[in-house]
Amino acid sequence: MRDVAAIAGVSVSTVSRVVNGSPVAADLAVKVQQAVALLGYRHNHTAGALRRADGLSLTIGLIFEDVSNPFFSAIHRGVEETARTRGVVTFAGSSDEEPERERELIDALLARRVDGLIIAPTATDRIHLRRDVAAGLALVFVDRPPVSIDADCVLSDNRGGAERAVTHLTMQGHRRIGYLGDRSGIHTASERLAGYRAALARAGIPEERQLIRHPRHRATDAYEITSEMLRSSDAPTALFTSQNLITLEALRALHHLGLQAQVALVGFDDVPLGEAIEPAVTVVAQSARELGRQAAQLLFSRLDGYDGPARRLILDTPLIQRGSGELPPRR
Amino acid sequence: MREVARAAEVSLATVSRVINGSGEVHPELVKRVSDAIDLLGYRHNATASTLRRSDRQSASIGLIIEDVSNPFFAAVHRGVEDVARVHRVLTFVGSSDEDEARERELAEAFAARGVDGLVVVPCAGDQSYLLRDQQSGIALVFVDRPPHFLRGDTVTSDNRAGARTATQQLIAAGHRRIAFLGDRPTVFTATERLAGYHDALAAAAIQRTPTLERLGLTSSEPARQATIELLSGPTPPTALFTGQNLITIGAILALRELGRQRVIALAGFDDIVLGEIVEPGITVVAQDPYALGRHAGELLFRRLRGEASDPTTVVVPTRLIARGSGEIRPPHAQPARARSRR
Numbered sequence: 001m002r003d004v005a006a007i008a009g010v011s012v013s014t015v016s017r018v019v020n021g022s023p024v025a026a027d028l029a030v031k032v033q034q035a036v037a038l039l040g041y042r043h044n045h046t047a048g049a050l051r052r053a054d055g056l057s058l059t060i061g062l063i064f065e066d067v068s069n070p071f072f073s074a075i076h077r078g079v080e081e082t083a084r085t086r087g088v089v090t091f092a093g094s095s096d097e098e099p100e101r102e103r104e105l106i107d108a109l110l111a112r113r114v115d116g117l118i119i120a121p122t123a124t125d126r127i128h129l130r131r132d133v134a135a136g137l138a139l140v141f142v143d144r145p146p147v148s149i150d151a152d153c154v155l156s157d158n159r160g161g162a163e164r165a166v167t168h169l170t171m172q173g174h175r176r177i178g179y180l181g182d183r184s185g186i187h188t189a190s191e192r193l194a195g196y197r198a199a200l201a202r203a204g205i206p207e208e209r210q211l212i213r214h215p216r217h218r219a220t221d222a223y224e225i226t227s228e229m230l231r232s233s234d235a236p237t238a239l240f241t242s243q244n245l246i247t248l249e250a251l252r253a254l255h256h257l258g259l260q261a262q263v264a265l266v267g268f269d270d271v272p273l274g275e276a277i278e279p280a281v282t283v284v285a286q287s288a289r290e291l292g293r294q295a296a297q298l299l300f301s302r303l304d305g306y307d308g309p310a311r312r313l314i315l316d317t318p319l320i321q322r323g324s325g326e327l328p329p330r331r
Numbered sequence: 332m333r334e335v336a337r338a339a340e341v342s343l344a345t346v347s348r349v350i351n352g353s354g355e356v357h358p359e360l361v362k363r364v365s366d367a368i369d370l371l372g373y374r375h376n377a378t379a380s381t382l383r384r385s386d387r388q389s390a391s392i393g394l395i396i397e398d399v400s401n402p403f404f405a406a407v408h409r410g411v412e413d414v415a416r417v418h419r420v421l422t423f424v425g426s427s428d429e430d431e432a433r434e435r436e437l438a439e440a441f442a443a444r445g446v447d448g449l450v451v452v453p454c455a456g457d458q459s460y461l462l463r464d465q466q467s468g469i470a471l472v473f474v475d476r477p478p479h480f481l482r483g484d485t486v487t488s489d490n491r492a493g494a495r496t497a498t499q500q501l502i503a504a505g506h507r508r509i510a511f512l513g514d515r516p517t518v519f520t521a522t523e524r525l526a527g528y529h530d531a532l533a534a535a536a537i538q539r540t541p542t543l544e545r546l547g548l549t550s551s552e553p554a555r556q557a558t559i560e561l562l563s564g565p566t567p568p569t570a571l572f573t574g575q576n577l578i579t580i581g582a583i584l585a586l587r588e589l590g591r592q593r594v595i596a597l598a599g600f601d602d603i604v605l606g607e608i609v610e611p612g613i614t615v616v617a618q619d620p621y622a623l624g625r626h627a628g629e630l631l632f633r634r635l636r637g638e639a640s641d642p643t644t645v646v647v648p649t650r651l652i653a654r655g656s657g658e659i660r661p662p663h664a665q666p667a668r669a670r671s672r673r
Contacts, residue, residue: 057444058440059423059444061421066409067399067405067408067409067412067424068402068405068406068408068409068621069405070400070402070405070604073399073400073401073402073405073408074400076399076400076424077398077399077400077426080399080424080425080426084425087440089423089425089437089440089441089444090423090424090425091391091421091422091423091424092399092408092412092422092423092424093412093416093421093422094409094412105421108419108421109421112391112421112444248604248605251605251608252607252608255607255608271604271605272402272580272603272604272605273580273583273603273604273605273606273609274605275584276580276583276584276587276605276609277605277608277609277610278610289400
């Protein structure tokens with residue numbers, strides 16, 4: 001830092017203020033930046049953090065089920081956009097819905113002294129972070145609320161969206177509506193199942209157990225389960241698929257059986273090219289990027305000193321009618 | 332560390348003792364070592380040394396991709412993560428948005444946080460700024476595109492051959508007016524794919540038509556507009572070769588908007604979600620982005636284990652998947668069929 005100061009012709013404390021983003025006269029800042037560029041000087045955050053009054057590492061961690069699932073990668077992008085404006089960089093890791101893996105990731109991230117964590121928790125999370133939160137760790141949950149700790153979270157309106165989707169189908173006259181959902185225990189899955197049930201109840205339709213299915217591995221089983229359901233003698237006339245990857249597999253099954261114009265479908269979460277297939281896919285859409293942005297904002301408000309009770313934001317899940325959800329029941 | 336020892340004219344063990352603050356070292360030697368460190372800009376990397384320790388508590392690497400939310404790069408990310416996970420190493424990730432300054436910012440931010448290595452999808456421009464990191468012991472691997480003004484291990488798809496295959500598929504269906512829709516000409520993969528398209532045209536003795544080559548398309552919306560413009564012109568193409576997943580999506584939307592998805596042939600580079608369900612199914616040359624990420628991760632950890640050989644290049648093959656859109660014949664080539672359908 002002394003070299004930078006010497007070349008810029010300013011004091012070491014001025015260099016320090018510029019590097020740490022504290023207010024400095026514009027012409028001094030330019031001088032320092034030029035000297036920094038000349039010397040290839042790089043501020044060492046880890047070393048700097050020890051001396052910073054706020055003790056921040058300008059690093060946060062994200063834990064998702066799978067970083068390559070388009071839903072989570074859009075959340076990631078939203079978090080990144082917000083973090084970027086504050087010079088904060090992000091670690092990202094996939095829990096694969098395994099609590100053990102989630103714990104490992106949390107421990108590994110804490111060992112690297114992240115300022116905060118944004119987590120889409122596994123179904124059986126046992127996240128013991130009270131002490132870390134008390135010590136200043138900012139913690140925000142996204143997509144799913146925490147089970148074992150009270151913390152800020154940003155969720156989609158899962159139950160309301162599912163109820164809207166299924167009510168939309170009952171309004172078209174459907175009474176046999178198949179439910180294809182994620183493993184029960186995952187918050188989003190149970191909320192969406194509750195929404196499905198509420199919509200049936202409201203339309204006075206009794207629940208049929210064989211129409212409610214939970215693929216174990218959605219990428220492989222959802223296709224088989226959908227095909228099996230559609231080939232049975234008492235096949236449903238409509239499907240509600242409660243997650244993006246399941247929607248994709250159900251669409252493949254419908255198209256391979258040539259039933260896409262006969263069996264109605266509404267999906268939870270939009271899918272790429274959903275408007276370009278025939279019929280186009282009706283969905284209840286989530287704004288994944290917005291979930292990420294809001295989660296990051298909650299996190300940074302904690303780091304900025306907000307010390308109030310845990311907040312819960314719920315984002316709307318509007319119905320987008322495109323054709324597949326408006327097919328009448330097949331006689 | 333060896334360079335520091337050489338510059339200070341002391342043994343490697345002395346440098347190590349000074350850096351780790353262990354053992355007794357003569358004050359004069361300490362000064363020589365610290366002067367050498369200043370001179371060389373050597374940054375002691377705490378995490379690099381912990382990599383070799385049993386606890387490996389602070390091991391991390393950085394990944395710089397164009398956009399974390401593009402499904403192609405998200406799959407690369409997962410490939411890198413799966414390799415890093417085995418080594419108990421965490422991954423920093425950031426989007427460069429194909430902006431050189433942003434890429435550099437990310438590299439510096441990650442290096443400042445002590446990463447052991449970087450996997451970079453390099454932007455157009457200049458990666459020589461990474462030389463200092465490379466010399467200070469940060470392992471570097473480039474993925475999807477080779478670096479500029481710097482040597483390093485590189486993993487790419489077989490872009491040129493794949494593009495040639497896709498274009499040949501359209502030529503085999505009888506097309507001679509084939510448009511190319513590609514990303515910015517500064518992007519390596521875009522120019523390689525353009526070259527592969529040119530190779531296929533030349534091999535079939537088809538004259539290039541500059542007005543049929545549209546570059547600079549960065550996302551679906553400009554690709555949709557370019558497709559509409561091309562097809563509304565006085566001498567429109569009968570087939571499209573789209574050079575990247577988002578461009579293919581834009582072209583599909585445009586064809587459907589014009590109601591011409593069964594008339595204009597389309598072959599795309601990169602597979603797309605629902606590509607087999609759109610009607611007609613979309614013929615693509617598929618890349619394996621997860622494999623690109625895995626290869627990059629493996630090369631990186633080989634370097635971190637001390638592999639010191641010259642930089643290598645791994646080329647991952649592509650695969651043609653014919654689903655219908657690329658096999659549509661040009662209108663004039665099937666008058667008999669058109670009549671018999673009526």
